[in-house]
Amino acid sequence: MEIPLSYYLCLSVVLFVVGVAGVLTRRNAIVVFMCIELMLNSVNLTLIAFSSFLGSITGQALVFFAMAVAAAEAAVGLAIVIAIYRNKRTVDIDKINILKW
C-alpha cells in the first residue's frame, strides 16, 4: 500500500502520451480509434486514482459516465469508418480528404 499517487499519475501520463503519438502518426483510421481508447483509459485511470486517494467516490461515478460515452463514441465512430470504407474503399486517413479545404 505504499504506491503514491504520483506513480499512478505518471502511468497515466505515459499512457496518454503513447495514445497521442498513435493518433498523430498512424494512418489507419481504426488504429487511430484504438489510440483514442488508450487516451480515454489513461484519463479514467487518473480520475479513479484521485477518487481513491482523496476518499471520494464521485470520480468513479464520472468514470462510469465516461465509459458510457466511450461506448457510444466507439459505435458511432466505427459506423462512420465503415460508411467511409463502403464509399471510398479505404480507411487511410491521408486519402480521406474531401472535407479538407
Place this chain on the structure above:
Amino acid sequence: MQLFDVVFYVFALITILSGCVVVFSKNIIYAAFSLLFTFFGVAALYVLLHADFLAVTQILIYVGGILVLLLFGVMLTNNVISVEMKTGTIQAIPALIIVAIVAGTLAGLSYSTWKGVAVPAPGGPQTTTGTLGQMLMTSYVIPFEIASVVLLVALIGAAMTARRHRNS
C-alpha cells in the same frame, strides 16, 4: 518491496508495453489484441485502487464491447486474405515535437502540482458497488438517464450510418 508494489509494477509494465505495441505495431490485428492486454492491465489497476465495480465494468464494456467492435471494424475494412494488413506512419517529426510538448506539459503539471502534497493512502479494502449504485439512483439519476438516452441514440445512429442503402 511488498507484494502490493510488485503487483502494481507488473500491471503498470503490462499496460504501458501493450499500449506501445498498439501504437507501434505494423499489424492491425496485433494492435487490436495488444489493446486487450492494455484494458486488462488498466482493470487490474482499478482493482488496486479499490474500484472493483469499475474494474468489472471496464472488462465488460471495453473488452466485451469496444474491442469486439474494433475487431469487427478491422475485419470489415481490411482485405484479410489478399492484402497484408499493414499500416504505415505519417509525419513522424512533427508528431514527435507535439508528443514531446504534450508529455512535458503533462509531466510537469502532475509533478509540480502533486510533488509536495501529502495525499493519504486509501484505507483498507472496501467495496464501492453499493455506494456507487446508490449514487447513480439518487444524486446522479439525471445524468444516468441522459447517458441511457445517449447510448440509445448512438446505437440507432450507428446502425443507420453503417446500413447499406437499398436504392443506391
